[in-house]
Amino acid sequence: MPTNPIDRLTHAFSKLPGIGEKSAARLAFHVFKGDPKIAEELAQALLAIKCTTALCAHCFGITADDVCTICSDDRRNRQTICVVEEPKDMAAIEKTRAFQGIYHVLHGVLSPLDGVGPSDLRIAELVNRLEASPAVEIILATNPTVEGEATSHYIADILRPRGMRITRLASGIPMGAFLEYTDQQTLALAINRRREL
DSSP states (O other), X not given: OOOSHHHHHHHHHHTSTTOOHHHHHHHHHHHHHSOHHHHXXXXXXXXXXXHSOEEOTTTOOEESSSSOTTTTOTTSEEEEEEEESSHHHHHHHHHHTOXXXXXXXXXXXXXXXXXXXXXXXXXXXXXXXXXXXXXXXXXXXXXXXXXXXXXXXHHHHHHGGGTOEEEEOOOSSOTTOOGGGSOHHHHHHHHHTOOOO
């Protein structure tokens, strides 16, 4: 562990995903040169995320209370549950303002090669939740990766006998893209998951 404060902060920043050594150094020097209030605010925010946040008792999203603001909002449609991999996926969907249901966060995906099985995810909690309060539709919003697809199929197989509608997020060609520049896998997925107009 470096002892120089700049090197120490650079080392700490470089441990974050997507932050290389140069970006970490740039951030460290920015904190050093900047207003002391910025450093204080950053330090308080880092402590708060570890000391005052927890997982929601219902959806397992991140919250400062026992139940998150989405789960405690009576205006949300409790008959539709969107299942996501991580809290950041829940945040991304919320930014669209297109979904008015509630969520369930798995905290990962099935990945046998990495030793992640069903008991490592919040799948049992989802089943228990549905036994206590059945839903009409479950939207499986895992990422369109091999692991995400496998996780969605696994959950769908468990929930299908319950008679609820099970849907998957649409995937394929993004808005504004050109077919000639779209990779073959994405284009094939778009063709296979086409829908009627």
